[in-house]
Amino acid sequence: MKKTLQKGFSLVELLVVVAIIGVLAGVGIVGYQSYTDSAKSRVAVANFNSVKRFVETELTLLNNNIQTVSGAISAGSDCSSLQAYTVYSDNLGDFIKGLTCYFGTDGYGNAFKNPYDAAGGNQIVYNSAAANVKKGQINIAHFTAADYTINGAVIPAGGLFSSGGTSGYFYVEYYTADGAAGSEGEYKAKEFQLK
Known part of the structure; x- marks a missing residue:
């Protein structure tokens, strides 16, 4: 009687294949995480630039009396009670x-979700x-009554900080980490004036 030899993989061969797959998966996961982090950063900064450009455009129209009522911006104390923004009235x-x-995200314009927020x-x-x-958020704010540092320069306390007046200065800043605003390059805050 002839004995047939059964062919198969040895335990060592299987272990080598599993080790190779593990190394490839480890490299792939690190590369994928780097890719997703880079994509989140690019989206967040693109949104920051969009906000700055939008504000510049609106202020050009309003400050130069091209419009006295904004076609894009509504004003109000909360998002549920907005009316069209009118120069010198609001x-x-x-x-x-x-x-x-x-x-x-529940507003009336371009909804920007924080790419760093899983929720x-x-x-x-x-x-x-x-x-x-938080990291990735954009803070739109008026200056406080105290000295305020923006992009490394201290803005001294004075008369341009009131949120109750119909004109004044405000800023838009991007946060590169929780509690830390960016201060260099494309992460720099921008100061605006509503006249």
């Missing part, structure tokens, strides 16, 4: 809140203290 705080509502929370926040702002 205050700076309501204007800034209207900007925040425009970009909010899909708002990327735009209104007048928040630095300690409360």
Whole structure:
């Protein structure tokens, strides 16, 4: 009787294949995480730039009396009670809140979700203290009554900080980490004036 030899993989061969697959998966996962982190950063910064450009455009129209009623921005103390922003009628705080509502996930304009927030929370926040702002969020705020540092320069306390006036200065800043605003390159905050 002829004995047939059964061919198969040895335990050592199987272990080598499993080890190779493990190494390839480890390299792939690290590469994928790097790719997703880079994509999140690019989306967040693109949204930041969009907000700055939008504000520049609106302020050009409003500050130069090309429009006296904004076609895009509504104003109000909260997102549920907004009306069209009218120059010299609505205050700076309501204007800034209207900007925040425009970009909010439940707002009336372009909804920006924070790419770093797994729950899909708002990327735009209104007048928040630095300690409360998370990585990837954009804070739209009026200056406080105290000295304020923006992009490394101290803005001294003075008369341009009131949110209750119909004109004044405000800023838009991007947070590169929880509680830490960016201060260089494309992460720099931008100061605006509503005249």
